[in-house]
Amino acid sequence: MGLQKFSENEVLNTLTGLFRHHGYDGTSLSLIMKATGLVKASLYHRFRGGKEEMAVTVMDRVAGEFASDLLALLNEPGDPAERLRKTGERLRKFYGSGKKACLLDTLTLNRDSPAVQARAKAALEFWIDSFARFAEDSGGLPRVLAMARAQDAVSALEGGLVISRVSGNRAPFLRAIESLPERLMRPGR
Amino acid sequence: MGLQKFSENEVLNTLTGLFRHHGYDGTSLSLIMKATGLVKASLYHRFRGGKEEMAVTVMDRVAGEFASDLLALLNEPGDPAERLRKTGERLRKFYGSGKKACLLDTLTLNRDSPAVQARAKAALEFWIDSFARFAEDSGGLPRVLAMARAQDAVSALEGGLVISRVSGNRAPFLRAIESLPERLMRPGR
């Protein structure tokens, strides 16, 4: 052929959905075949490193999008409160109001892939750092407090996603988003 | 023989550790064999339902212990603040100060086991209800607010455990424990 049956983006979107909701071990190649419409050999043609390369590629892409589409907003000029509101809105959308799981959680159970593990850790820390920098610069919080507030904000979001997945209740996740201004801008003790 | 090589409790403790940190799909029988010191056939003699029965048994036992050793404390007589402090202390111990993962998170990725899923959901809701009842009875909070506060408290704990697993930072989890009095007893708006 020489012609792609599905675009790189289509395949990666499918892979992202699978890894998000089944984790690394739960995302078998047969599942991937069904979901992508590609046979094993075709998948290995695109990802020579096999399943691990798929996971790493997905992590990198999602982390990149997360940083540029949603965390970058925090550093732009303009009213801080408005930027944070917009960030919350995109967070809600990114996680499907809580219906979509977080790769940082579901993709890090497998201990056998240091590559995935390291990327998840880096992405999580960049997320927290972005929140902390915002709390410092726009919220006027001292550095140490800003970090703690940022950690707790991300923690609330991740916890909300766990509750949502296990019990189907999306309220805690949505409240975690609504609490962002309180967490990152309220003057601190 | 007719004699147990390892006690039921020993085996279940090992299984609990495995499921906690590898999830359902990540906990293979070969891993279980190595960790328990029992061969496949012996495991199937003890758990006729195979791996799923192991997971369900682990969930039931851990949820039972969690309820009786740690949530029951909230309903006992005596100073509420002191009871909550003690509960927090046991929570910290239960999760190894954040080093140990939560089964409700790591065991619920596998969609193929409704039995495990249902038990996790029930356990999570009982946990939240216990917190809410405490906030209502001892904190004097109105029912709806008590529920929201309880959800957010559990969410903070679960999120802290995710952060801890991914980045190794246990501070958010420990702060989530320290924040329990503030969350469940502070008079609310």
Next chain:
DNA sequence: GTCTATAGCTTGATAGAC
């Protein structure tokens, strides 16, 4: 109650034709 041995399927991964 534990063991050896094995069944049968699924896994991740390749080779080679088109």
Next chain:
DNA sequence: GTCTATCAAGCTATAGAC
């Protein structure tokens, strides 16, 4: 770039001896 066909290794699960 996708396909069919195939691989060894891994998996869950079972049979039967002791």
